[in-house]
Amino acid sequence: MASISSSRxxxxxxxxxxxxxxxxxxxxxxxxxxVQAVLNGLAAVDAMAEFKPHIVLLDVGMPALDGHAVTRKxxxxxxxxxxxxxxxxxxxxxxxxxxxxxxxxxHLVKPIDFDFFWALLDELAQTTVHDSEx
Numbered sequence: 850m851a852s853i854s855s856s857r858x859x860x861x862x863x864x865x866x867x868x869x870x871x872x873x874x875x876x877x878x879x880x881x882x883x884v885q886a887v888l889n890g891l892a893a894v895d896a897m898a899e900f901k902p903h904i905v906l907l908d909v910g911m912p913a914l915d916g917h918a919v920t921r922k923x924x925x926x927x928x929x930x931x932x933x934x935x936x937x938x939x940x941x942x943x944x945x946x947x948x949x950x951x952x953x954x955x956h957l958v959k960p961i962d963f964d965f966f967w968a969l970l971d972e973l974a975q976t977t978v979h980d981s982e983x
Contacts, residue, residue, distance in 0.1 A: 857881050857882060857883065858882045858883070858902075858903040858904055858974055858977065859882070859883045859884075859885070859900060859901060859902045859903050859904075860877050860882050860883070860884050860885075860902055860903065860904045860905075860906060861884075861885050861886075861887070861893060861896055861897070861900055861902035861904070861905045861906065862874060862877070862884055862885070862886040862887070862906045863886070863887050863888075863889070863890065863892070863893035863896075863905070863906070863907045863908060863911060863916070863919065864886070864888070864906075864907075864908035864911070864936070865888050865889055865908060865910065865911045865912055866908070867888060869908070870886040870887070870888060871886065873886065873906060874886045876963075880970075885900045885902070888911075889911050889912050889913045889914070890907075890911045890912070890913045890914025890915060890916065890918060890919040891913040891914055892913075893905070893907065893911075893914070893919050893923075894914065894919060894922055894923060894927070897923055897927050897929060898927070902931065903931050903932075903977045904931055904932045904933075904934070904970070904973055904977060905923070905929070905931065905932070905933045905934070906934050906936060907919055907920060907933060907934070907935050907936065907953070908935075908936055908937070909935055909936070909937040909938075909939065909944075909948070910937070910938070916935050916936075916937070916948070916951075916953075917935070917947060917948065917951040917953075918951075920933050920935065920948070920951040920952045920953050921951050921952055924951075924952040925952075931977060932954045932955070932973045932976075932977060933952065933953045933954055933955075934953065934954065934955045934956075934957060934969070934973075935948040935951075935953040935955065935956045935957070936957050936958075936959060936961065937956065937957070937958060937959065938958070938959045939958070940956075940958030944956065954973075955969060957969075
């Protein structure tokens, strides 16, 4: 499979901070990915059916539904099997456990170490089935 620089993925970004959502969108689009950003958990769930993301990036502390609730909902109710990465300002072992227990694949702590983030995204791209309809 191609490296991240030539892989095009659909990535859903959900963060209640407009500036954070926009920053992730710009960074990911600059790498060639198609990104949809939403500002709350309910919008993230709603976006799943139409956007059909390969990877989901979720902030934990969002209004309406937090990142853990969104993770549980899209795993159990929508059957999403792709990678979910929780992004949080909280990084205790309990915080990480709660993310994994909800069904997330990874829990990253803000501020994000972007060297690690790009390596993780590359790894996820290698294991994610994607199509040419990006």
